[in-house]
Amino acid sequence: AHVLYGLVYGVHLGVGGAKKDMAVLMTLNRNGQGLTLSKKIADKGASTLEGLVALMKKEPREYTFAQTFPTGTHAMWLYYWLASAGINPFKDVKSIVVPPPQMVANMRVGNMDGFSVGEPWNHRAIIDKIGVSAATSQNVWQDHPEKVLGTTADFVKKYPNTARAVTAAILEASQWIDASLQNKLKMAETVAQKSYINTSVDAINERILGRYQNGMGKTWDDPNHMKFSDGGAVNFPYLSDGMWFLTQHKRWGLLKDHPDYLTVAKQINQIDIYKQAATASKTPLPKDVMRTSKLIDGVVWDGKDPKKYADGFKVHA
Secondary structure: OOOEOOOHHHHOOOOOOOOEEEEEEEOEEEEOEEEEHHHHOOOOOOHHHHHHHHHHHHHHHHHHEEEOOOOOHHHHHHHHHHHHHHOOOOOOOEEEOOOOOHHHHHHHOOOOOOEEEEEOHHHHHOOOOEEEEEEEHHOOOOOOEEEEEEEEHHHHHHHHHHHHHHHHHHHHHHHHHHOOHHHHHHHHHOOOOOOOOOOHHHHHHHOOOEEEEOOOOOEEEEOOOOOOOOOOOOOOOHHHHHHHHHHHHHHHOOOOOOOOOHHHHHEEHHHHHHHHHHHHHOOOOOOOOOOOEOOOOOOOOOOOOOOHHHHOOOOOO
């Protein structure tokens, strides 16, 4: 399945669902998610994170934010973003789970002040004039992993050839999407159809091409928009990427104790199968199974000391 990265890790450890051994075959995309604030609070000055902090001080009440799954990527981007400004997502605001296609409708009727979700729902909120883009997920973590190709561990053990063939096929499809503007537009037309996302092509293709607007008159071209291949840089299932989600699950109290971060990542991320699929699809491979990133708060994550990293945040559960 096409699945939220953190969700796979949660299920593997029995967080947010029944415990089941899981596998990640590849990363499907990076960047391109969004943090939207309602037009109602944006009109009071809360169109940015700083504006939100100021409004929460000026007009104290229960502020509600939605994400798509407790252990998923959108929850982690929301929590990290809020916490970078000193807002505790568990103590200072209310956090709720809403399926992506229902985000805009719920914001329209005033059920939430903000949400964290993938496209096209952030852009849809702007089109419908009910929300503004306060930040993108790449503002939180440039080149972050997002959705993965996930399966049960049993599936990989039972059908290794199928797992490898599917991974190679999707690697080829990812290269095709990123190869040209024409291919991206064709992809947008396809997924906009009723049987898939069921929205207008316009709601999809702008941000797929990196053309952003915030709903308050600001427009910009973002070079760090959603990518599906980027010469294979997107797709490698880095162990440090998987471990990062575990550090955040620990930070927010979803995990009571520190797991064996590296062992869990090695169990889940199928590096060997990926390497074989990459060779078959002529996808370049990175030199290392770890990578280094600096997030919105200036903290560097490199996977070397996950316990210290997870315990090092001032804002936590």
